Structures are given as structure tokens and as C-alpha cells.
Amino acid sequence: MRPLRTPTLIGSLLAATLVAGAAQAGEIVGKVKYAGSAPAPKKLAITKDQAVCGKVEHMEESFLVAADKGVKNVVVSLTDPKDGKKMTAPPKNPTIDQSGCRFLPRIQIVPAGANLDIINSDGILHNIHTWSKENPAFNKAQPKFKKVMTEKFDKPEIFRISCDVHSWMTGWLIVAGHPYYALSDDTGSFKVADVPAGTYALEYWHEKLGKQTKQVTVPAAGSVTADFEYAAK
């Protein structure tokens, strides 16, 4: 038993510190709602490349509100994290796929300085036109033979991307400087995990409803609920 005692001691100490360290972070959960009435779903007119783009039905996705008023695709983030932590690049590059003449996913979060893979699954001419201000804007073509294009963005920013060949295509890129970002799902629920304890200004951003901020205090352990309701427009 003696040979095992020291490693066990060290191991348990390590575990303790890990646990202790993890216990310093809480999480923010919540639901984003819209007070007004949800807009009627609109179909987008497909005016070009019917063979490829017309395969799927395209609906207007800029303002999706669930039956219980939850808003989809709201980006929830901390505006002032104090620990200076950077978002780590995931093992596989985040992707945006131009598939069926849509950007999938519509909103993608990519760490600042990390690579983003832009894929053209459609096999027809597409282009990525970024409307960024902090990062250099570009408009790059992606013909059939260029299946994957890799791009990098260095400055944190939220900006729109569009395709000039297919004018109905719209997407959004969130270049994240810090890891505290979350995207609300179909029901409007979101979770920002591993937030160090403290008081922060939490920002809600939606492409149509705009930006709003709210103060939130994150406990040392457990979660805090930060629901938000957008006023009717």
C-alpha cells in the first residue's frame, strides 16, 4: 500500500484543485421572448438556378418566433468579461455551408483568429460578401471547383454575409473575442456556461430586433436566470 499512497495523495489534491477551480464558475441560462405578435412566415422567391436552389423551400428566417414567444437566433454574450480569456479554437474548424442556396447555419460563431471553413455543397457559383467594418470586408467567389474556402477574422465583430449571385441568401458571422457566447434555440432558450462569478452586462442581439443589455450577477456556482423580453415593434 505504501507505493500507492503518494500518487493517491497527489491525485486527490489535483482533483480537489480542479473541483475548486470549476466551482468558481457559474452559468447563465434564460429565455428570450418577443412581446409583440410573431410575424407571418414568408416564402422567399427563388429567382435563379432553380435546379439547385429550388429543391428546398426557402422561408424568411430573419425573425423566427415560437408559439410561446421565444425568439430564435438571439446571440447572448457578455460585453465586459474581466478574465481576458480568449475563445479557444474548436478541434475542427467551424463551417458555413452554402447548401440549397442557404447559409447553414444562418448564424455561426467563430473565435477571433481562428479559421472558418466556407463550404460550397451546391456545385454552382456562389460568393461570400462580408459586410464587416472592423475586419477587412471581402467579396470572394466560390465556383464549383472551389469546394472549401478557409478564412480568418481577427477582430471581434458581428456582421452580415450575403451572396450577390443569389440575392435572397443572408447569414451572420459572430467573431468572438471571448468564450462567453450563446445562441438561442427554437424555443428561445440559451445557456452561457463557465462564467466566472461577478456582475456583468449581458447583451442580447437579434438581427431584426437589435441590441439590448441587461445587468446580471453570476454566482460562484450554479446558474442564474436572465430572461429577456423584446418590446413589440
Next chain:
Amino acid sequence: MPKTIDETLRPTGPLNTLFAASSILMLLVLGWMTWDDYHRSWKGYQQLFFRLEAEKTRAEIEQARQDVDQNALDDLRSKLEAARATAGQHAAERTAAEDALQTVDNDIYRDDLIYRKFRSTFDAVKFDYEEAAHAGSRAEAALNREMEHLAAEMERYRVILLEHEKRRAGAVEGLKAVTGQIDAAQKQIEQLESGTVLLEKKLGAVAPAGLMKAAIALLNAPLLDFIAPTIRIQQVVLERSPIDINFTRIPRADRCQTCHLAADRADYEGFEQPFRTHPRLDLFAGANSPHPVDRFGCTPCHGGRDRAVEFNYAVHMPDTPVQNADWKTKYDWERDHYWEFPMLERSRTEASCLKCHQGVVTVPKAAHLNRGRQIVERVGCYGCHKMRGFLDRPKVAPRLTRIASKTTPEWTARWLKDPKAFRGSTRMPRFFGLANNQAPGDREREDAEILGIVAYLMAKSEDLAYPPLPGRGDPPRGERLVKSIGCMGCHAIEKDEVSSEVLQARDRRESPDPIAFERRFGPDLSRIGDKARPEWLYQWVRNPRSYNPETRMPDLRLSQQEALDITAYLMTLTEAASGDEPPVAAPQPRPAARDAALLALMSQRQTPADAQATIDAMSGTDRDARLGERTIARYGCFGCHLIPGFEKTPAIGTDLSEEGSKHPDLLFFGFQHQLDHTAPAWFYQKLKSPRSFDEGKVAPFYDRLRMPQFDFTDADAASVTMVLQALTKEKVPLESVRRLTAREEAVEVGRRLVRDYNCQGCHILDGQGGAILESIAFNLEKEGKSEEEAQSLAPSFGPPIIDGEGDKVQPDWLFAFLKSPEPIRPWLAVRMPTFHLTDQEASQLVSHFAAKDKRTFPFETFDRRPPAGGDLKAAMTMFSPDYFDCWNCHQQGARKPQGPPEGWAPDLTLAARRLNPDWISRWIQDPQKLMPGTKMPTFYDPADPKGSAPPDVLGGEPDLQIEALTQYVFTLGQKRAAAMGTQP
């Protein structure tokens, strides 16, 4: 008894005291005189500057010492120590090496002397020999032998010396082996410390210590300071720009730098004056700037007394009242009454640029001056006042020869009473209801005058008898047209785009104009429905020149229905529709006041009785017209408007061509004693409140001040004051004038046209303009887009950027296009209007663009051979859907792409006639560089062109591919052109 000498002489004791006292007094006075003569304020400034410089240098030395990498220095020092130690250990070897070197040097010295001796002797003997040989003397043979002997010796010693050199090199090597490390280390230390050493040297020069200090004090002492003082006057003598002192012209001698010592040095930004670096050293005063101080001096730009070295004597002029008060306390400042070229205030220094930069539309980098001149052009000061530089400008306001066809007498009367109440952004100033016409009876008389003017104009007006409208217009359609086809580049409908609070703040001059300057080129259309007759408006929008041949309004090639729709929409823009309060009430008929005014006017040349008789004989309308005529003559309306009966009348205002040189004593300040007694202060007051100088004066109405009220903002009034200060009588010699090259002239002539036709209302040119984008973004927002999206989308729906147009298009195509535009970009709703340019104007514009881009003009040959074989196949492959799929968006002659026109791209068959093939290559290479934000994507990633090129076409080489594409595009449609019989 005669007086003894002792009795007649004055007592010596008191006299001695008196003489001693007076001697001492005179000595003191002498000392005081010398000191007073010697002590000058500028010397104090120079000494202060040297102290500042010393402090600065000391700080820099500190910094340099800190910057020196202490670790590296210590490292090197220890290396040096170690090297010295090793050298010490090998002391014997070192001595031996040094001795060896010394020996060689000694040998060289000795043998070199011997060599020289032989050489000089040889030269002498050679001379003798040549003489002897020539003379055929008997000594020839002996001399020849002697010469050969000497030559041999010389050669021997030459070789010896070469051997010595070799030995020496070896000895040096040997020594270096021993001491080399020491030398290397020492050199490196020197390098590290070189910065500090230089600074310390500088400090020694600037702040001498010990003996140097005493020597310098001596050099600067009174009586001795003629030799080589360190504190002395700095001056720049300029023959090229003499000063006119009335009876002669003398070279300028600028002594400003005596106190302003750091003006051309880069390190003194932020220091207190007079030691501050000149702002924009790269543009002014610096040695590498276009205006270096040793060639341009200071006073040609700033004014002031060049030879002065004292603050007040140099005629410094304060810029603000705060500075004025400050200088009064600090320097006991008072304006110098006798120097005719006072210094320009700091905020208005740009006024002097115009002296040398003549014949240009905008003076480069002189933003305030350019703004002032733009205001003068826009508002039309030159209409009444003759101004050099504006002599050939057209009249700034519309002609009134046909006013009865355009509008009603009621509207005209309300407009005259207060133009700004109807249209806040109008350029027309206010003539009536101003400060010097507020006495009892004046208001009635002014109403009579206004109605008189209206009567005169209506009576003399041509009636064009417009037919009734040929159909019904649809206002909503008209609104869409007006807001999309391009009207908004020159016009605005301000009540739609800006809230009424902002407009009111603008009217009170509390805020800057909310609408872009270019969009006030034509009038604000917010209430056009109240002004214009619909029949006139319809004819106007269809064909402006039929009403006014000099108008700059172009025609937008409207169809009849479009014109009807637009007319219908514009007629709905009225005050009633906008719900604002009605403006100033219309003038009332005042027969009594009218008759009294007429009597007063006519009695100037006849007896009152005769005048009254003439008046009684006239009908009411005739009296109105007569009063109107006299009023127009008095107020000089014909300076800006073409008025029947006044076509040739000279303008009534003072000639301002040399106003900048006007002495303030020649300006009438009246009772405005709160103003500074300077010309600029008077100009500013005149611009802000022209009739204020009549305050407290008694004069009949026909003798009062007449300049109308333009309601300038403070900033605009300051800019126009600057323009006035720029108009001086100073004649700059021709060699100092900035002469334009032929290319620059072509650019300026075209720029004049660009300004006159307001190209920048729609297009971005010279990096500025594109005012219409403001309205396009506004419309996009109204359609529901967010502000950010509207701002970023607007350029895609707006007119193209035309910077680089000279490089891009063929000149003959551009000429034809300017004369008669055709649509190029199918997705744009805005249309390029037809300006009805003359051939000369169109040529000047084309050469303007070509000159800006340094393009060969006007003739150029292009390679019009279509690609063949492999290149043709490659191009067609790249055009295909699997590759670049160009026809997805681009039009191909009659074949239109899929989708709505907003998604289309230009017709590529136009390229043969229109584009420069060089430009096509560059465009395909990187469109975003040539036109940022364009919808054409980049196919060849600038960071990695080869990686983004299709690998199976022409070997994957981007250059070859682009060449093939260019030639293919450039020769498209040639068959069609040949079939049509036109030149491709």
C-alpha cells in the same frame, strides 16, 4: 580791490562733490543706456529656448541611457575586460607584435624616402636628357646612362616597398590576433553608446559649461557681440517675394525665427509658443515640404512685419477675444495702425494660399478656404460685388423674364417678404424687415415696395402660354420616381427626411445643415406645390431648357407619363399637406405708403409738386410698377437674376477685388464700437448683420444700407471673411506663382465643370460626394431595413464611383456617353441625366479624367484580335457554369440573365467599345480594389491567386487565364457590331 582768484573761483569742495556726483550719475546712465540698448525681448526668448533645448537634450540623454540595453553593455564590458586580461597575459607576444609592426613601419618610411629621392632625381635627369637629345649635345650619352641607372634603382626600391607592404599586412594581422578582441569589443560598446555620445555633444553645444560658458558670455556681451554671437537675429532674405512699401519694392527679410526658433524642427510639438513646431511640417516650413522656410520665409503666408523682432511690432493679430484679452495683459498688445499687411489670424491663415495658387478650383489641403469659396459661389456674392476670381461666373439665380408662366403674383409677394419662411435652406437672402427698417411706417412702405416689384415683374414677364396637362398623373408612382431616378442627388425634400426640430434648429443656425451640401444644389422641394403652376412644372421636368436656356438642371429623359406622375406628386408637396403653420402673412396693398415713397424718390430729381403731378397722372398699377422698378434698381436684384429692363445694368455692390488690403480706417464702423478696429472684424460683422452699421444713423429710406441678410452660420461667415482676406492687392511675382502643368490645367478645367454640374451630388469623385446615397439609405430604411444594413447596401443601388474613370473607359466612348447617356447597369433605378453639354464641355470632362489618371489621350490603339485556339477554349471554359459562370449575372447583348434586374450585371458586349482592356485585366484580378463594395466577387484571391485559379485551365496559371478572359471579353460582340455596321 579786484577779487582774488580764490574769491572768484567757485569753492572746490562742493564742485568736486558735484563733479563726482554727476560723473557717477553719467556712468550709471551710460550703463543703463547700454543695458537698455542691449536688452531685447528676443534675446530673452532665445536664452529661454536654449534652456529648454538643454532640458530636452538632458531628458533625451537620460532616455538614451535607459534605452541602451544595460545587459548587452555589461556583457560587452566584461568581454572587454576579459580580452584585456588575455591580452595582458600575452603581454610579451603583444609587445613583440607591436615591435614587429613598428619595425616594418620604420623600414617603409626609410625606403619610401629613398624611393622618392631616386624618382625626383630621375625626373630631373630625364628632363636634362630630353633637352640634350633635342639639342644634339655631347652630354646625351652620359645623361642616358645616368637615367637608366636611376630608373633601375627606382624600380628596385618600388619592389622593396611592395614587399614591405606585404610584411606590414602580416604584422597587422599578427597584432590583430592579439588585440583584435579588445578592438571589436570597444567598437561595439561605442556603437551602443553612440546615441548617448551624440546627445552629450549636442548638450555641450547647447548648454556649455565652465570655460566654454564664460567664452560664450563674452561673445554675447555688449559691444563685443558683433563678432560671432550665439544669441543673434535669425533672418531669411527673400528676393523673390518683395514687400511693396508704396514708393519702392524691397526684398523681404523675415526675422520671425529669431523667436520662433523651433518652427522648422520636428520635436517641439506641444511646446508653448513661440517654441512650437509649425503644424503640418510635411506641408509647411519643413526642409522636405513644398514650402520650405528658407525659400518661402514666413510672412508671405502669414503676413505681418517681416523685419520686426518684437511681439507688438511684428503685428501679431489675436484670433479670438480670449486671446485678445490675454495678449493685452501679457504683451500690452495694441493693433499696429501703420503696417498695411497685418498678420492673418491663426484660424484664417489659409487666406494667403490664393496669392500663389491661382487658377484652381480648390487649393489642395486648404479646406476652410475652399469651403469659403464654395459658399461664395453658391450664394453668389459676385453677383453684386465684383470679385477677382469670379469674374466670368454666370448669374447665380433663375431668370425672372418669364416668371408669370411659372408662379403666381401672390406667391412671389410672400417669397420676397421672407424667402426663408417659405424655404429655410434657400440661398436667396432677406431684403425686407431688417434691422434698419424698423421705424414706424417702414413696414408699410416695404409692403408697398414688394407689391411694386411683383407688379413690375409680372408686367414685364413673357407669358409662355403653357398648354394644359395632357393627362392624369399618379402621385404615389411619381413619389417613387422622384425618390429613385436621381432627383435626390441635387434636390432634397427636407421635410420628409429630417425632423422638424432639426430643421428649426437649422433655421436658428444652431446646428449644422442636416442635408448634404451637394443636395442643396437645386432647391428644396418640400413646398414646391405652393409655388409652381402644374403646367409649368410638367414642361420643366420634361425639358428644363425650354424655360431657361442657361439652367444647369439636366433632363432625365422622362416619358410623358413619368413626367405627369412626377408633376402630380410634386404638386402634393404643399404647406397645407405638411401641416406646418402658415408662414409670414402676405404683404398688404398700401396705396398711401406707396405714393409717399414714390414722391420721395421722384423728388430727388424734380420739385415735389412736379413729382406729385406725375404720380397723380399714373394709374394704380403703373405706380406699383414704377415703385417696383425703382426698388429693383436700388436693391440690385439684377445682380443675381436676369430681369427685363436691367439686362445690362452694372451691379451695385462695392468692388471687393482688393478688399483684403483695405485699411480699417476706410471702413465705416458706425456706432458698432464693440468691434475691434480691424478689417476682418468688420467683414464678419457685415456678413452676420449687414445693416447693423446703420444703427443710430439717420437717413431717408433710399439712402440706407442695402446689403441683404444671408443668415450665415458663424463658421460660414468666418470662411467667407477668409475669402475676403484672400483678395489682396499684393502682386506676387510670376516666378513665385504656382504654375500648373498642362495636365494639371486639364484637371482643373474639368473640375470646374464637375463643380458647376454638381457631379458629386450623385457620384463619388476625388474621394468626395455621392450625396444621393444619403437619400437611398433613407429609402431603404423606410422599406424596413436596419440603419446599418441600409448604409451598407446604399452604394450598391447608387451611382458608380468615378474615380479612375479615365483609366477605365475609352475616351471616345466617354465623350459619346456624356453627350447622350445610355443605361449600363441594369440594376440601378438612378439614371445618368442628359446634361446637354457642348462639345467643348464634354471634351474638357473627358480630358479631365484622362489627365487625372495620366492616360494617353485622346488616341490609343487596342489589340482587337479575338482569342483563338487554346485561349478561346480556355475562356469559354471559364465562362461556363462549372467554373466562373459569368453569364449567370452578366447580360450578353439581347440575352438577359435569370432573375430580376436588381441582380443583373452589365452587358459584357459593351466592353469592346467602352472599356480599356488593361482595366479589364485589373478588374478581373481584384474588383474590390477598383470599386470597393461592388457586387462582382473576387475570383482570384489576392493573397493566393494560384490557389484560387481553376487548376485545369491553361495550366492553372492565373496570368494566362486573366489574359485569355480579357481578350475574350474585349472582343465579344464584334460580329454583331460588324453586322450593324458600327465600329467595334
